[in-house]
Amino acid sequence: MELNEFAARLKKSRAVVFFTGAGISTESGVPDFRSPGGVWTKYQPVLFQDFLASEAARVRHWQLKKATYELFKTVKANIGHYAICEFEQRGQLLGLITQNIDGLHKLAGTSEAKLVELHGTDRLVTCLKCGKPFQPADVYEKWHEGLPTPTCDSCGGYLKSANVSFGQSMPVEAMRRAQDWSEQAELFIVIGSSLQVQPAASFPVIAKRGGALLVIVNRDPTPLDDIADFVYRQPIGKFFSELLPLMADG
Ligand SMILES: [Zn+2]
Numbered sequence: 001m002e003l004n005e006f007a008a009r010l011k012k013s014r015a016v017v018f019f020t021g022a023g024i025s026t027e028s029g030v031p032d033f034r035s036p037g038g039v040w041t042k043y044q045p046v047l048f049q050d051f052l053a054s055e056a057a058r059v060r061h062w063q064l065k066k067a068t069y070e071l072f073k074t075v076k077a078n079i080g081h082y083a084i085c086e087f088e089q090r091g092q093l094l095g096l097i098t099q100n101i102d103g104l105h106k107l108a109g110t111s112e113a114k115l116v117e118l119h120g121t122d123r124l125v126t127c128l129k130c131g132k133p134f135q136p137a138d139v140y141e142k143w144h145e146g147l148p149t150p151t152c153d154s155c156g157g158y159l160k161s162a163n164v165s166f167g168q169s170m171p172v173e174a175m176r177r178a179q180d181w182s183e184q185a186e187l188f189i190v191i192g193s194s195l196q197v198q199p200a201a202s203f204p205v206i207a208k209r210g211g212a213l214l215v216i217v218n219r220d221p222t223p224l225d226d227i228a229d230f231v232y233r234q235p236i237g238k239f240f241s242e243l244l245p246l247m248a249d250g
Contacts, residue, residue: 001230007176007246009213010187016087017185017202020098020105023192024080025220027237030071030102043067048167051160052128058149058158063160072102080191081108088114095181099193099200101163103220116174117179118200120163122137125150129157136161170199182206189215192236195222204228 010016015133022032043064050057075154081104087093088110097116098105103123105115125134132154139159150159164170182188188207193218195201204224208214216222217232217239232239 003230003232003242004246006213006215006230007243010092010243011247013186014092015094015184015186016092017094017181017188017207017212018096018191019088019188019193019200020080020084020096020100020191021193021195021200021218022100023194023212024236025075025100025104026192027104028075028078028102028104030075030100038063043120045166048145048165050167051165052158055149059145061155061160061165062143062149063145065122066140066143067159069136072122075102075104077104077108078237079240080236081105081110083244085109088199095177097178097181097200097203099197108117117177118164118170118174118178120161120171122161122163124162125159126162127152127155127157128160130155132202133162133192136157179206180182182212183210185210185212187215188212189217190222190224190228191217191239193222193223194220 026032043060045064046057046061051061084096084105085108093114095114095116096105096110097118099118101117101119101122103121123136124130124138125139130152132152143150152159153156182203183206185207188204190204193200193206201224204214208227214228215230216225216228217236219233
């Protein structure tokens, strides 16, 4: 299948599902997990069990998240994030499933009703015990190394960035919505994900099995390229700048 043909199919669909990974945000300046020099090479992610068990691990969590918070203050949504918003505005978007915790889809304007953040978000801090939400700015501006790690002002529970940490269970409701959208999708479009992390990588398979057209836009090959109807291996910005004019025609 060529881009033209895909664009023609896309124009007619009212049930488009996007699935995004780190690749969509690298063009906003969010370093990939493995990029050298990124915050993730400086601070190792903390396992959830360790976070619960040790103050030293909680300090490492907050060091990493504070560095991430400083980085996220500077990054902005890009053409990819905004292009997906246009699908929602045209009534074509069934849902957007993202593996990213940078919150850029929400900042670009995708509504809560159409968005599943599979791995949670770094744009919120919550209490692990009572669930009370806190604005990250309030927490990060107050905390620095040497102070006890943040706790809830209502119940005394540990606060934690609202991302899903390694070892922490996947959010049930988010998984269910992602599953439903995958089953109902007419077009399922993967953007910037290497599709190597489960359970995320199972959604394109569910969509394909349900009869969806599967499109994979990623710089590197993925394990699901063989079952995709269209594979695009160039920058994501380039993909949308070629696709959008074709969508606008006639
Ligand atoms: Zn609490």
